[in-house]
Amino acid sequence: MIPAMPATARTARQASVSALRFGRVATMGALAALILFAGVWGSWGTAQHVMLTKGRERGTVRVTRCAEGVCSGPFTPASAGAGARARVEIEQSVAVRSGTTYDVVLKPGTGEAVRSGPAGILYAWVPLGGALLLAAVVVAGGMRLVRPAWVLGLVGAGLLTAVFVALQ
Structure with missing residues (x-):
């Protein structure tokens, strides 16, 4: 700042800097x-x-086959009201291996399982x-x-x- 600058110019500049700072913080927030x-x-x-x-089908699935990003296997129920199924699908990821049994919950109305x-x-x-x-x-x-x-x-x-x- 120039020392000879009027006080009104200095306060206007400070106000604009504060407004820009507030705008940046608000936008990033x-x-x-x-x-x-x-x-x-x-x-x-x-x-x-x-x-x-609560109210969902819980049980285990033994993964027997994995292909194209999906693994499948038979579902064995562990909760009341759940029925055995010959085949349910679980998403293939680094956490799912063929030949392993996992605790799962079935998504309602589908044959899709999610690890529990x-x-x-x-x-x-x-x-x-x-x-x-x-x-x-x-x-x-x-x-x-x-x-x-x-x-x-x-x-x-x-x-x-x-x-x-x-x-x-």
């Missing part, structure tokens, strides 16, 4: 919130079946873990809030690490 909402939304599609199991138990719950929340990591970058870089960004990043990394350990 909205983006971080959107990323976190998308992570929860992406996770909830599977997590609801794993976490809210602690490993299934953690696996369902993987999209949220990725969203937490991405939101940490936005919070640190765009909002310049380093400590909250570290918290978001560590929680996301912890969730993804827990999933990795649980699925081994």
